[in-house]
Amino acid sequence: xxxxxxxxxxxxxxxxxxxxxxxxxxxxxxxxxxxxxxxxxxxxxxxxxxxxxxxxxxxxxxxxxxxxxxxxxxxxxxxxxxxxxxxxxxxxxxxxxxxxxxxxxxxxxxxxxxxxxxxxxxxxxxxxxxxxxxxxxxxxxxxxxxxxxxxxxxxxxxxxxxxxxxxxxxxxxxxxxxxxxxxxxxxxxxxxxxxxxxxxxxxxxxxxxxxxxxxxxxxxxxxxxxxxxxxxxxxxxxxxxxxxxxxxxxxxxxxxxxxxxxxxxxxxxxxxxxxxxxxxxxxxxxxxxxxxxxxxxxxxxxxxxxxxxxxxxxxxxxxxxxxxxxxxxxxxxxxxxxxxxxxxxxxxxxxxxxxxxxxxxxxxxxxxxxxxxxxxxxxxxxxxxxxxxxxxxxxxxxxxxxxxxxxxxxxxxxxxxxxxxxxxxxxxxxxxxxxxxxxxxxxxxxxxxxxxxxxxxxxxxxxxxxxxxxxxxxxxxxxxxxxxxxxxxxxxxxxxxxxxxxxxxxxxxxxxxxxxxxxxxxxxxxxxxxxxxxxxxxxxxxxxxxxxxxxxxxxxxxxxxxxxxxxxxxxxxxxxxxxxxxxxxxxxxxxxxxxxxxxxxxxxxxxxxxxxxxxxxxxxxxxxxxxxxxxxxxxxxxxxxxxxxxxxxxxxxxxxxxxxxxxxxxxxxxxxxxxxxxxxxxxxxxxxxxxxxxxxxxxxxxxxxxxxxxxxxxxxxxxxxxxxxxxxxxxxxxxxxxxxxxxxxxxxxxxxxxxxxxxxxxxxxxxxxxxxxxxxxxxxxxxxxxxxxxxxxxxxxxxxxxxxxxxxxxxxxxxxxxxxxxxxxxxxxxxxxxxxxxxxxxxxxxxxxxxxxxxxxxxxxxxxxxxxxxxxxxxxxxxxxxxxxxxxxxxxxxxxxxxxxxxxxxxxx
Amino acid sequence: xxxxxxxxxxxxxxxxxxxxxxxxxxxxxxxxxxxxxxxxxxxxxxxxxxxxxxxxxxxxxxxxxxxxxxxxxxxxxxxxxxxxxx
Numbered sequence: 001x002x003x004x005x006x007x008x009x010x011x012x013x014x015x016x017x018x019x020x021x022x023x024x025x026x027x028x029x030x031x032x033x034x035x036x037x038x039x040x041x042x043x044x045x046x047x048x049x050x051x052x053x054x055x056x057x058x059x060x061x062x063x064x065x066x067x068x069x070x071x072x073x074x075x076x077x078x079x080x081x082x083x084x085x086x087x088x089x090x091x092x093x094x095x096x097x098x099x100x101x102x103x104x105x106x107x108x109x110x111x112x113x114x115x116x117x118x119x120x121x122x123x124x125x126x127x128x129x130x131x132x133x134x135x136x137x138x139x140x141x142x143x144x145x146x147x148x149x150x151x152x153x154x155x156x157x158x159x160x161x162x163x164x165x166x167x168x169x170x171x172x173x174x175x176x177x178x179x180x181x182x183x184x185x186x187x188x189x190x191x192x193x194x195x196x197x198x199x200x201x202x203x204x205x206x207x208x209x210x211x212x213x214x215x216x217x218x219x220x221x222x223x224x225x226x227x228x229x230x231x232x233x234x235x236x237x238x239x240x241x242x243x244x245x246x247x248x249x250x251x252x253x254x255x256x257x258x259x260x261x262x263x264x265x266x267x268x269x270x271x272x273x274x275x276x277x278x279x280x281x282x283x284x285x286x287x288x289x290x291x292x293x294x295x296x297x298x299x300x301x302x303x304x305x306x307x308x309x310x311x312x313x314x315x316x317x318x319x320x321x322x323x324x325x326x327x328x329x330x331x332x333x334x335x336x337x338x339x340x341x342x343x344x345x346x347x348x349x350x351x352x353x354x355x356x357x358x359x360x361x362x363x364x365x366x367x368x369x370x371x372x373x374x375x376x377x378x379x380x381x382x383x384x385x386x387x388x389x390x391x392x393x394x395x396x397x398x399x400x401x402x403x404x405x406x407x408x409x410x411x412x413x414x415x416x417x418x419x420x421x422x423x424x425x426x427x428x429x430x431x432x433x434x435x436x437x438x439x440x441x442x443x444x445x446x447x448x449x450x451x452x453x454x455x456x457x458x459x460x461x462x463x464x465x466x467x468x469x470x471x472x473x474x475x476x477x478x479x480x481x482x483x484x485x486x487x488x489x490x491x492x493x494x495x496x497x498x499x500x501x502x503x504x505x506x507x508x509x510x511x512x513x514x515x516x517x518x519x520x521x522x523x524x525x526x527x528x529x530x531x532x533x534x535x536x537x538x539x540x541x542x543x544x545x546x547x548x549x550x551x552x553x554x555x556x557x558x559x560x561x562x563x564x565x566x567x568x569x570x571x572x573x574x575x576x577x578x579x580x581x582x583x584x585x586x587x588x589x590x591x592x593x594x595x596x597x598x599x600x601x602x603x604x605x606x607x608x609x610x611x612x613x614x615x616x617x618x619x620x621x622x623x624x625x626x627x628x629x630x631x632x633x634x635x636x637x638x639x640x641x642x643x644x645x646x647x648x649x650x651x652x653x654x655x656x657x658x659x660x661x662x663x664x665x666x667x668x669x670x671x672x673x674x675x676x677x678x679x680x681x682x683x684x685x686x687x688x689x690x691x692x693x694x695x696x697x698x699x700x701x702x703x704x705x706x707x708x709x710x711x712x713x714x715x716x717x718x719x720x721x722x723x724x725x726x727x728x729x730x731x732x733x734x735x736x737x738x739x740x741x742x743x744x745x746x747x748x749x750x751x752x753x754x755x756x757x758x759x760x761x762x763x764x765x766x767x768x769x770x771x772x773x774x775x776x777x778x779x780x781x782x783x784x785x786x787x788x789x790x791x792x793x794x795x796x797x798x799x800x801x802x803x804x805x806x807x808x809x810x811x812x813x814x815x816x817x818x819x820x821x822x823x824x825x826x827x828x829x830x831x832x833x834x835x836x837x838x839x840x841x842x843x844x845x846x847x848x849x850x851x852x853x854x855x856x857x858x859x860x861x862x863x864x865x866x867x868x869x870x871x872x873x874x875x876x877x878x879x880x881x882x883x884x885x886x887x888x889x890x891x892x893x894x895x896x897x898x899x900x901x902x903x904x905x906x907x908x909x
Numbered sequence: 910x911x912x913x914x915x916x917x918x919x920x921x922x923x924x925x926x927x928x929x930x931x932x933x934x935x936x937x938x939x940x941x942x943x944x945x946x947x948x949x950x951x952x953x954x955x956x957x958x959x960x961x962x963x964x965x966x967x968x969x970x971x972x973x974x975x976x977x978x979x980x981x982x983x984x985x986x987x988x989x990x991x992x993x994x995x
Contacts, residue, residue, distance in 0.1 A: 066963055070943070076971055077940045080932035080978050222959030238961035240952045246945045253943060284932075285979040292971050299964060 003146050006337070007162060013338055014169045017345070020197050021177045021190030028189040035192045036275040038282035043196035044269050045287045046203070048075060048260055049294055050130075051137030051344035052419040054202055057295065059317035061302035065237035070249045071420075072295055074256025076288035082280050086261065086270060088437055090280075092540045093271050097611035101267040101429060102358045105451075107615040108436045108537050109444035110530035116362035116616050118448060119429065122455050123264050124355055124398070126425025131351055131402035133418045134344035137317075139163035139406065141340050144321050145333055164403065166341075170348050171399045178353035179391045182384055182612045183571055188353065192273050195350060198342035203294050205339020209320050210297020212332055213304045217323065221300060228303035231310065237303075244498060251503040252420075258430045259423040264354035265347060272354075348399065356394040361614030364390040369620050383569045387613060408470075420502045421462045427510060428454035431517040439521070440534040446520035454513030457493075461505035464490045558597040558626035563605045566625050570612045579608055602626060687851040688738055691866070695727040695734070702727070737867045741850070744874040751878060755790035756798065758821050758828060765802050766819075772810050773817075780817045788823040789901060797875045804868040805832045805895050812836030812893065828899045835892040844885045848873040872897075931981045939974045943967065 027034050034040065053072075060068035078085075089104070098104050102123065106116035142162050177190040218224045228234055240246070260266055270283075305319030314322055321340070324332040368386065431454075432447040460482075467473045482488035491501060493508050526534065567576040583604055584590065597605075602622065609618035702720045706712065712720075743749050766773075766780055773780060791798075809817045813834035821830045839847060851866040876883045881899035888894050941947065951966040958965070980986060 066967065069964075069967055073943050073967070073971065076974055077936055077943070080936040080974075080982070083932050083982060084929050220959055222956075225956060225959055225961070235954075238963070239954050240948070240963065243949070246948060249948065250944050253940070281983045284982045285975050288971070288975050288978070292968070292975065296968075299960075 003142075003162070006142050006145055007165075009334060009338060010162075010166055010341060011169070013341060014166075014173065014345075017173060017194045017197070018176070021173070021194045023190075024193030025177070025180070025190040028187070033187075033189060033275070035187070035189050035196070035273075038276075038279040039286065040192065040196045041274065041279040042283040042286035042290070043199040044192050044273065045266070045283055046199040046290045046294075047195050047265055047269055047346050047350050048263075048287075049199070049202060049291070049343060050347035050419070051134045051340055053294060054206060054340045054343040055137050055141070055317045055320060056133075056419065057298045058302045058305065058319050059315065061298050062233075062237070062306055062316040062319075064245075064248075066240065067245065067249050067252060068298065069295060070252035071256045072291040074253045074258075075260040075291060077253065078257040078260050079284045079288045082270075082284050085434070085437075087277050087280055088540060089261075089433070090271050090274050090277055092437065092537055095540065096536070096615065097607050099272060099361060099611060099614060100354055100358045101262060101264055101426075101433070102362045103610075103614045103616075104267070104271075105429060105432050105436070105447065106362065107610070108432070108533055109442075109447050110527060110533055111615045111619045112444050112448070113362075113366045113616045113620075115444065115448055115451070116358075116614060117366065118451055118455070120355075120358040120362040122425060122428060122451065123358060126422050126458075127264060127351055127355060128398065128402050129405055129418050130422035131348055131398065132405035134348050135163055135167060135399075135403055135406045137344045138166055138341055140315075140318060141321055141337055144318055144325065145337050163406075167399050167403050170345055171352075171396050173345075174349050174352045174356075174395050174399075175392050178349070178356065178395065179388055182387050183575070183608075186611075187273055187275065191349060191353060192269070195269070195346045198346035199290070201342040202339045202346075203290065205335050205342070206294055206320065207297060209324060209332065209336045209339070210301055212327075212329070213323050214297060214300040217308070217327060218300070218304055224300045224304050224307070227307045231303075231306055233306075248500055248503050251506055255420065255423050255427055255502070255506055258427040262426040262429045262433065263351075263423070264358065264426070265350035268350050268354040348402075352395050352398050355398055356391045359394040359398075360387055360390040361612075361617060364394075365613045365617035366620075369617060369624075383613075384572065387570070417502070421466070421505075424458055424462055424502065424506050424509060425455075427506065428458060428513055430510070431514045435517065435521075436534075437537050437540075440531075440538050441526075442517070442521045442534070443524060443526045444530055445524050446517045449520055450513045450517035453516050454509045457509040457512050458505060461490050461493055461508055462501060465501065558602050560595055560597045560601070562625040563597050563602065566621060567605055567608060570609055570621075597626075684850060687866075691734060691851065692731065695731040699724050699727045699731070734867075737871060741867055741871050741874065744871065744878065749878070751794040752796065753792055754795055756793055756795050758788055758791050758830070759784045759786075761795070761799060762802060762819055762821060762830070765799065765806050768803070769806055769810060772807065776810060776813070777815075778810060778813050778817060779815060780819065783818065783820040785822045788821070788828070791828055791899065791901060793879050793899065794875075797878070801872045801875050801897065802830070802832070804872050805897075808832075808868065808895070809834040809836075809893075823901070826901050828897075828901060830897045830899075831894055833888060833892055833894045835888075835890055838887055838891045839885055839893045841887065847885065848883070928981060932978070935974070935977055935981065939970065942970050 024034055035044075057068050057071075092098065093104060096107055098107055102116045102119035105119050106112050109115055139162070173194075174191075177194070178188055180186075180188070180190075214220060214224060218227065225238075235241070261270075274280075301320055301323065302316065305314075305316060305323055308323065308326065309319070321333065321336050324336055365387065368383075428451055431450060432442070435442045436447070464473065465478060468475055468478055476484075478490060480486065480489070482490075487494055491497075491504065493504065496504060496508070499507075564576060564580070567579070571579075583601070587600070606615075606618050606622045609621055612618075613621070702724045706717055706720050706724075762782065762784065766782070769780075806817070806819070809832050813836050816835050818833040819830075820833075821828065823829075848869050850870045873883050876897055876899065879899045881897060883895065883897045886894045886896060948963065948967075951963050953962045955962040960968075
């Protein structure tokens, strides 16, 4: 393939990328975002797969075998934890308008400037080689695809170097789509869309190449394996030979777990560009699936390449391109070249955006603020311009530095090893971030010192050997250790030998980092700002449920014009007015353009500013325009406690109101019952007086007859007088019963307990009712169980019950009455049956009501007071028993009484 | 804000907690399955479907991890009502 063709393809591809970027921005401006989609989110996460994956995995698979897979297993293991860790980080970043990993760490530890600087520097130093190897991948793939027609140029001239122009093209893309707005929390929709597109391209290109090698150059996986069995290195690559390898594999896994969270480009894509937390649900399985698929054909390409190029001096990193070239497949070569280009460029794009934001917000801005505090230069009006230009300049500088690095140092090393060094660099952020979001005691000094120490150990164990390798340092440091101290050999620190460099460096740097981090946190204090931020980070799910503007820790005086002009300077008039209008709407306040600003508005402005220039710089800017009073630790704690108290009070209030409504309901029911009872009482009184009047009326009528007619013959007079006596008896009987019932119901009656022989009691009743039985010619049958235990009860009252029931039965029976008594399971059961007409089922309960009979006496004259059954029921209940009616087969009524046999004494009312 | 104190809000909260715990369990379990004792047990020179035994094991376990993550995080089976509405 000619040089021109390659350039044309590259330019064409870049144009497509620009087109996609523009399209996405256009859609976003129409509020029809194409990146607000879980699939795009998952695809953009695959920016994890760089040129290192595309070319380097193959190379690594030919040297360490299965170990290369663990760089992708780490993210797969981390993916389920996205829901726990990443979601929390996303939530925090959204509430605090965080723009990068440096901003995250600096904000967590009291918006500290030094931390922002350190994290930014470590990221830049750690990542530039990583960007460099992307450029290296592009340049060497150009070299390979053109080498068939051209002799490789060994003389190095920047302006005849294709990679240089590609680097410039990429810078243009990043500047265009990465620095559109000064507000870094705004989504870079064009960039994300392009990155997602590149993820599709690289996986297709690699998979097609893999299928080609596996099924066209060879006859499936099996044949690749069979052929590669002839290679000398075969055994050690397919089967792990050395147990130490397991430690190395584990280290790779841990390292990549951390890298997938903390690489600046991953943080940019997964946190800053995240549209909705819910997108994580899909990304959690789609992203590992993507990694799995892109790794499927690494082994066949690696071993197929080893078989085909056996003995030739061809770098295994380039097999994926070299194989299609050797097979003379120009279209496939183009495709793979574009795939590799997409893998490299997506990484470069996102990484430079992330790094440039960090540089402008955490190095340039603090520097500017520092300078302006000393000089009288008034460049506040140009802040916006300065922020944007510093980002654009740093993009160009980063890419150029990477280019130079590529052309000087990186030539000598394979892709993966440099990538792993970068991984280890960003792993230094893990303690400060992970502990920072779960452990409130973690503090600023600890984070600063721990990261610096981790950084130093990383530099010593992983970077120094490279510097030596590149010839800038004397080799003696590797052999004899620093200052000739044997314990300080960069590759065998403290005498730990036998591990590969990455495992060794990863272990020591993270060991010192974590130990110092935890140790210093435990033995030092936090200032008020740190305490507040720790609270906001660790308990984010508690705080973000209320309005983020709700709890404010700030004290001082500020004026609205100062605040608004500050915002104008940084984010422009249009956006400021838009944001302030939104704020006014949310909090239902009217904005005047003058007057004092309340703390809530100040903290809102600070957060908006933080989105543009980072929280630490925003803090300083706000401090400059407002008169602030320093808050003491006690005050911060008080504010936090108060917001806690408010929450508690709310909870308490809700609980109270719940209780109140419950009480109200109870009261309502009680009231209803009272009304019912009142009605019942009225009715009772009415019935009683009515019942009393009937006999009284007849007594009065009869006595009037006797009184008015003195000449009535004696026998007739006697009949009248007898009637009067009978009516009087009825009256007094009625009154006695009413009094009794009232006494039973009010609970004033004490039961006069004694042991009762139930059988004897029932026979006795028969005796007293004999006269009645004779009159009505009725037969009474007894069926009483022998040897029942004595029933403990009030003999007078119970006699009354059974007398009432028996006389009731006598009233209704035609021929027979049957009385039964049994004792079973501690319960006496007495049933009194008659063969009368029976009682309709619907009345079974009503007959026990007071005056039931009276109320229903439409047809016949009442026999008895109508209180008998009510009294029976009450007496039985006083004995803890039950009384009810059952219908018999033959139609008669069956009254059943059940009284339990047990410690009655306790239950007397 | 009041919503989270209703019974449904509370159940949703508990379900969310359960989801976190399930995912944590999954992650720890598979980290072990990919690591020393298990990787060593699966290490060997047998070839399965043209793939060396250890590679085969890793890819199968990997696929299983993806499937289980999908099941817990994104399938209807474990989705709570709130997610369904969206």
